[in-house]
Amino acid sequence: MEIEKPYLLFLGDAPDQLAAKTALGIVDWRRDWCVGQLRFEGCKADTGLPDLGIEEARARGAKTLIIGVANAGGVLPDHWTATIVAAIAAGMDVASGLHVRLGSIPEIAAAAAAHGRRLFDVRHSAERFATGKGTKRPGKRLLTVGTDCSVGKKYTALALERAMTARGYAADFRATGQTGVFISGRGVSVDAVVADFISGAAEWLTPANDPHHWDIVEGQGSLFHPSFAGVTLGLLHGAQPDAFVVCHEPTRTHMRGVAHPLPSIREVIDLTVACGRLTNPDIGCVGIAINTERLDEDAARRVIAETAQAEGLPATDPVRFGVEAIVDRLAAEFGPP
Amino acid sequence: MEIEKPYLLFLGDAPDQLAAKTALGIVDWRRDWCVGQLRFEGCKADTGLPDLGIEEARARGAKTLIIGVANAGGVLPDHWTATIVAAIAAGMDVASGLHVRLGSIPEIAAAAAAHGRRLFDVRHSAERFATGKGTKRPGKRLLTVGTDCSVGKKYTALALERAMTARGYAADFRATGQTGVFISGRGVSVDAVVADFISGAAEWLTPANDPHHWDIVEGQGSLFHPSFAGVTLGLLHGAQPDAFVVCHEPTRTHMRGVAHPLPSIREVIDLTVACGRLTNPDIGCVGIAINTERLDEDAARRVIAETAQAEGLPATDPVRFGVEAIVDRLAAEFGPP
Incomplete structure (x- = not known):
């Protein structure tokens, strides 16, 4: 599982810079992977990247919408859903660091299935791990x-x-x-x-x-x-x-x-x-x-x-x-x- | 969540004593919580408890059917389902140590809902834990x-x-x-x-x-x-x-x-x-x-x-x-x- 670049960073209506810590971390270290940020009216966070809508971001090559904002309780507010669905419909994958799984929201799951896009919940690995073996590996x-x-x-x-x-x-x-x-x-x-x-x-x-x-x-x-x-x-x-x-x-x-x-x-x-x-x-x-x-x-x-x-x-x-x-x-x- | 006693121990068609290790452990330490065992034809495990059917076990007061047997891959074989559903219909809760969740099997979930019985998957706690605090407690x-x-x-x-x-x-x-x-x-x-x-x-x-x-x-x-x-x-x-x-x-x-x-x-x-x-x-x-x-x-x-x-x-x-x-x-x- 590798998240495709470049990213469009979703900040939603983050109330302050701290709420956008994840997005800011991405910009600190991978500025050139990011085409821009998507903010709602009243958003108080700013990564310094250009503000883009879904279509503009796609035109600049954005492959993945990153939910780079923390939210009380790790939930996804209802009024974010339409934007996420629109990004999927426009051909983007979505990656989230929230506790709630993207696929647990029916509209998002349906859009991903309909458009063949991937949903990454980075807090929940989709990988099935084996138990550790402790054997020395090269490297x-x-x-x-x-x-x-x-x-x-x-x-x-x-x-x-x-x-x-x-x-x-x-x-x-x-x-x-x-x-x-x-x-x-x-x-x-x-x-x-x-x-x-x-x-x-x-x-x-x-x-x-x-x-x-x-x-x-x-x-x-x-x-x-x-x-x-x-x-x-x-x-x-x-x-x-x-x-x-x-x-x-x-x-x-x-x-x-x-x-x-x-x-x-x-x-x-x-x-x-x-x-x-x-x-x-x-x-x-x-x-x-x-x-x-x-x-x-x-x-x-x-x-x-x-x-x-x-x-x-x-x-x-x-x-x-x-x-x-x-x-x-x-x-x-x-x-x- | 407390599993209600007494138990009926389900051994299914366990191929040997090792496969019934969990049931044997229960009998070693809580013999008086167990009314009997339920075995299929060809079962090679034996806890030494009386062999009982669902109705007999209920008559002796059994409150919970314990799936006390390990199975390759932790799955629940299809031919066990009918017995588990029958136990639920007879008024028993079911507790399982298998990897698969009881509630993920539609017939079992439906029976539990219809009869108001509880399903315990002891490998998967239903409890929501807080992170540890490390504060000294009395006791x-x-x-x-x-x-x-x-x-x-x-x-x-x-x-x-x-x-x-x-x-x-x-x-x-x-x-x-x-x-x-x-x-x-x-x-x-x-x-x-x-x-x-x-x-x-x-x-x-x-x-x-x-x-x-x-x-x-x-x-x-x-x-x-x-x-x-x-x-x-x-x-x-x-x-x-x-x-x-x-x-x-x-x-x-x-x-x-x-x-x-x-x-x-x-x-x-x-x-x-x-x-x-x-x-x-x-x-x-x-x-x-x-x-x-x-x-x-x-x-x-x-x-x-x-x-x-x-x-x-x-x-x-x-x-x-x-x-x-x-x-x-x-x-x-x-x-x-």
Whole structure:
């Protein structure tokens, strides 16, 4: 299942930029896959792309309408249906990151059947996974892990893919969440698979490859997050990474959504190695990505330098300072492209 | 959702005893909940219960027909449908551990609707779970963990419930797999929930309780099993056990279904404590349950004595020698009932 490009981004009547986070993420990383945005009257989000109607977007080559907007409860408001049906009738596939399945809405299901178009519900993989086997596969893999949720694991993985590709590495971002799936055109929301198949889904996502090829796998959750650690562990076992990068947000006072304190970076490194060894005995940490969004530049440079010193590893903020330091470490440890 | 007792156990045309493992497990632990078994001509399994037809079973009070038999692919053979429909028409609920949902078979769905009976698919919880919160709840909890799958975690938990209840403890077995759900009349197959909700399902299963009450939670998988460790970790975090028992099969040469070697008991204790601390800082191991089925009695006694000595913990084979040694340790550590 690969979502066809280019995309028309549907923002509907998103009340603010945050509601259009998925669409904004796509534009950040795949600007050239997007022909424009489709907004209703009163929409308060803006990706900066040209506003287009269905017919205009088709004329510019749009193949898939992306429902790139979050909505309370993950439902699809009734007044969006007509636009989605019109896109299907005009010859476009539709991909949604909402919880509700597109095919569960009779008008949409009927239109897709009538016009032979595909519906992608990226939160619900249509793939049937096997249980994970844990057998070592050829190819190299890097996984981003975190001290918490929402600390920059997807961004760091995408930045590494871009920087490694620029240096001549064969590297592919492997998406494990809905925004990532839109950004890569494929992938699986691992938190939405049945629990028995977490590591199996990760094995499917990162199959055997050329020995010099790198899968850069988007991490999920944290081994120290009491809500989601099972997903994190299954993903770690299935991805069997050779290398991992710890992502961290230094100003956070507790784990997202729960009362727990954040683990230290060292605790995350140690537990990731202790658990990851099961499917890759050579697993090792190659760097630390620090999200310094809430710090001024002096404070950011200070916390990065202190962390690098304390852990004996390259540290950086991928957004502010790039990821070259981490790629240098990868090159030193695993060789040139 | 509580499955109503007593049960009529449906064995269909099970080709051997192994295919009726679920029914046999129910009879082992809840003999007095079962009025009889229903078998087709040629059935090669036998629970030892009286053979009854639908009407006879109803006359003896049967409230639920249990599909206690495994079938290749988890499907329901067409020639079983008429019997299931007849049970519903006679006023019984139906509970199934098959992969296929009872309600997906039109004749069964129609019969249930017409007669107002309930269909339980214990592999697919109808419950909507929240994500786990990791907040400490009152009440005490014990979890069985394993060096591998299928090493006696369910049996050990049931034996502990029985022995603790006999000593006057308030103790409830909490089922996390399909056979366990039939045995307790409630529970959740945690390996079948959506990955995001593993720890949330475990929290739902073991809610706040009287401070002296013990939930004895059936473990799943192993933190060292590359297929299922995510389930194991989510269950550990959600159950937040005060105490755990490591279950082990000493003759096994590799992990079930994969090529990996078994971890040592010590490795399982250490990683369970390292991870379990997240939601219960006081977690500790209170014993080791060794499945000595494949050893003669001398060898069994020897491996148990050696293990107890090496780990400084009570060790036993729950089937052969009971679990009193472990309950003694619990009493010493957590006090009398």
